[in-house]
Amino acid sequence: MKAAYYEHQGTALDVLKIGDVPTPVPGPGEVRVRVVISGVNPSDIKGRNGFKGPMPFKRIIPHQDGAGVIESVGEGVSEASIGERVWMFEAQNGRPFGTAAQFVVLPASNVVPLADHVSFETGASLGIPALTAHYCLFADGELSGKRVLVQGGAGVVGEAAIQLAKWAGAWVATTIRHADDCATVKASGADLVINMREENVDATINAATHGRGVDRIVEVDPIANLDIDTACLAKGGTISIYAVTTPDAVLSVPVMKSMGNCSVLRFVLVYNIPNEAKRRAIRDVTSCLARGAYRPTMGLTVPLEQIAQAHDALDARGVKGKVLVSIDSSPPARD
Structure with a gap:
């Protein structure tokens, strides 16, 4: 062959x-x-x-x-x-x-x-995009009625996360860095699109959520975005990190603030996601495809x-x- x-x-x-x-x-x-x-x-x-x-x-x-x-x-x-x-x-x-x-x-x-x-x-x-996005979103429970922030919604995992979160009944905000990505993430279903080069992300999120913040954050660049994430995370919320730019990257976490907020910091590598979570993801992705909501x-x-x-x-x-x-x-x- x-x-x-x-x-x-x-x-x-x-x-x-x-x-x-x-x-x-x-x-x-x-x-x-x-x-x-x-x-x-x-x-x-x-x-x-x-x-x-x-x-x-x-x-x-x-x-x-x-x-x-x-x-x-x-x-x-x-x-x-x-x-x-x-x-x-x-x-x-x-x-x-x-x-x-x-x-x-x-x-x-x-x-x-x-x-x-x-x-x-x-x-x-x-495969990798769908299973990664699903675990970032659902590892801490259902999404119906929840508020989600997808950092980098124009990427393949980000796009998958927006579409799966909307399919599950969540309100979804996402960040972009280029104005021409706005139409793409809106087509995926994003309720709020924030251009990181032009807007203050945490101020925009907190204004849109009346100060409550978001329950789940899907994070593509934790080194650059962790301060933003902690500033707009709701009490008991989760930040799921699925990517890193260098293999020896070190993340500095504001421990006292995170403790006071009862935050969860989750690190996600698709190959090590529990098998039961993968089976759940496959069922949900299949349903999302059948509804025409995964594109x-x-x-x-x-x-x-x-x-x-x-x-x-x-x-x-x-x-x-x-x-x-x-x-x-x-x-x-x-x-």
Whole structure:
């Protein structure tokens, strides 16, 4: 099969190769999926460039997320699933080979049925963004009637958080840094949009909430934003941090203020989210998709041969929306 892979860490153009590798065979409890679309995430970049540490395997086919069609199954998996449209998550977590290939083998528990009305592009845009956003939002209980602040709502996790929070019945505020992102976050359902370069975030939040603040904050840049977050967090509220700009970042927390507010500071890494929380997220994302309330923005789609350009575009933050790699445009139909 054709795949993209790297055997050394470095820049995308230097280390990513396209070539033929053995087609994987599913073992017990596994399925083999013919990949139609592979999703690119920042963690794929961080694995390739060394941000996350040294290579755990001699050769890596990158990418955790994707969508396609189940082509074969291993022992213990029903053959009735063959031909089923699915989306995938954590395909390369703890394994050498991800979705940047014509086929991928992964545990059956890591594939989710994809309804016929949902595109493969949307399916490949779920995974890391949706599961991360869901845990940030729901780890501390239901959202109906709650107030949420999504920092960086124009990003893929931020967009997912806005849409899931609105689906769940929350009031949602979000921050942006560029005026042209306003239309995007409003289309996702944001009730209040704050341009961080032009407005005082905590003053705007407190005015909009009559001084009550927000119950949940989904945070993409804690080093820059923690003071803002603590200034507009309601009593008993939660700040969920899911990203960091450097691997050795150190966060200074205003302890007395946080204690007085009974605040929760939650750190979220999608791979370590409890399994039950992931199952809850999958159920909710499926319901959100069925209602047409989950609509990820597609930013860039390239063929497998241009995967290095996709990595570079994401790394340079040169794309608004999801970055995708097209693998197979004509998957087999289900019998």
